[in-house]
Amino acid sequence: MHSPHDGRRHGRSIRNGYRGATRGLALDLGSSCTRAWIPGLGIVIDAESGDPEGGSGHGRPVRRGRIVDPESCGRILSRIAGTALGADRSETLIVLSHPVLAGPEHRAEVRELLAALGATSIIVLDSARAAAAYAGPQDGGPLLVVDIGAELTEVTLLVDGMVRDARQAETGLSDLGPDEPPTSVVRTALDMIMEMWRQDRHGAVLGALRKGPLLAGGGALRPDVTNRIAVRLGVPVRLADDPATTVVRGAGLILGSALRKAGEAPALPGPVR
Numbered sequence: 659m660h661s662p663h664d665g666r667r668h669g670r671s672i673r674n675g676y677r678g679a680t681r682g683l684a685l686d687l688g689s690s691c692t693r694a695w696i697p698g699l700g701i702v703i704d705a706e707s708g709d710p711e712g713g714s715g716h717g718r719p720v721r722r723g724r725i726v727d728p729e730s731c732g733r734i735l736s737r738i739a740g741t742a743l744g745a746d747r748s749e750t751l752i753v754l755s756h757p758v759l760a761g762p763e764h765r766a767e768v769r770e771l772l773a774a775l776g777a778t779s780i781i782v783l784d785s786a787r788a789a790a791a792y793a794g795p796q797d798g799g800p801l802l803v804v805d806i807g808a809e810l811t812e813v814t815l816l817v818d819g820m821v822r823d824a825r826q827a828e829t830g831l832s833d834l835g836p837d838e839p840p841t842s843v844v845r846t847a848l849d850m851i852m853e854m855w856r857q858d859r860h861g862a863v864l865g866a867l868r869k870g871p872l873l874a875g876g877g878a879l880r881p882d883v884t885n886r887i888a889v890r891l892g893v894p895v896r897l898a899d900d901p902a903t904t905v906v907r908g909a910g911l912i913l914g915s916a917l918r919k920a921g922e923a924p925a926l927p928g929p930v931r
Contacts, residue, residue, distance in 0.1 A: 679751035679779055679920045683742045684913045686755050686785070686906035687731070689720045690808030690832065690876070693903060694738050695910035697917065701903060702742060709733055722828045723757040723810040725767050732771050739775045747776035751920070753913040755905050758784040758814045759826040781916060785905045786814035786821060789874040792908030793898035802866035804847055804887070804895075805905070806877025808832040811843060813850040817862050825850035831876055843877060844886045851891070872896040874904040 684695040687707070694703035708718055709730035719731035743750050752772050756765060765782060772780045786803040794801050794816070803814045809830045815823040827846045834840060851871070855863045870893050877883045878901030888895045898904040 679917055680749045681743060682751040682753065682913045682917050683739065683777075684753040684906055684909035685735070685738065686788075686903075686909060687720055687735070688807060689718070689723060689810065689830075691902070692734060692738070693906040694742060695906050695913070696742050697910070697914055700910070701906060703738060704903065707734070721809065723760065723807075723826075724764055725771075728767055728771065732774060735771055735775060739777075743777075748778060750777045751779045751781065751913060751916055752777040753781040753783070753909045753916070755783055755785045755788045755909050757810060757826065758786045758812050758821060758824045760784070781912065783909070783912065784814075784821060785874075786812065786816060786824070787819065788906075788908035788912065789872060789898075789904045790816055790819070790908065791911050793874070793896060793904050794872050795869065799869070800862040800866040801869065802851065802863065802871040804851070804871050804873050804878075805875045806830060806843060806847060806873070806883060807875040811846055811850075811877070813847060813854060815854060815858075815863060815866060822862060823854055823858070825854060831880075840877070840880065840883045840886070844883055844890070847877075847887065848890055867891060867893055870894045870896050872898075872904075874898070874901050876902050878902070878904075 682697060686693040690707060692703060692705055692707045693701060696702050707720055719725060719727040719734065725731050754768060754772060756768055768782055769780065785805060789803050789805065790801055798818050801816045803816060805812045807830045809832055811827045811830055813825045814821055829843060829846055831843065873884055873895050878897055884895055
């Protein structure tokens with residue numbers, strides 16, 4: 659289990675050099691599925707992550723939320739960008755989400771891969787803020803995001819739209835047997851919430867729990883997961899209409915907002931950021 663509990667305000671990874679962009683693409687590159695969103699069309703790709711040309715990791719370039727095969731990952735992103743944006747990537751903006759506790763090496767690798775696609779600008783942000791943009795309340799108060807994926811489970815406390823605290827465990831739905839109940843995954847998520855609550859000195863976690871945590875990822879599609887979490891916490895949970903795509907839809911909303919702002923200001927020259 660990993661945690662950045664050190665009093666800092668995490669997650670300031672949004673790049674602001676997107677003025678002049680007129681087209682865009684939002685991406686969620688997960689361990690299990692790769693999803694892409696385009697303004698006006700919505701989700702255009704929702705497929706199992708994998709590189710037909712193979713590579714290390716048996717064609718799966720992302721494992722446990724980390725890029726393990728940059729070459730395969732680059733090919734996947736290049737194919738998606740070619741389909742969604744065409745060969746000319748001028749005046750384009752790409753938004754890509756990453757796990758909340760992705761380290762600096764992972765984030766740098768993501769930016770390098772995106773820069774190689776030739777987009778004018780990029781935005782790299784964490785998956786919790788993307789999920790909150792789509793399915794969270796807009797009151798700016800504390801929000802607890804519980805993201806249960808195939809190989810990663812994350813619990814994130816957002817306050818005023820920023821990451822106040824986060825926990826991560828390298829376990830997910832793919833670790834369960836075919837008929838195994840999700841007891842271990844639910845316990846992992848609840849343990850992280852309780853640890854976060856015990857270390858919270860400002861009451862933000864309690865405030866977030868009173869609102870009800872936002873559940874995202876494939877785990878949120880399973881009633882046996884959502885019901886257990888709701889019962890154990892004693893509060894209702896928040897679910898988007900399609901929890902598995904919450905992150906890419908939120909990234910798409912952020913992309914749309916950035917493109918609107920880009921259209922309101924003159925383009926600024928400069929290198930890809």
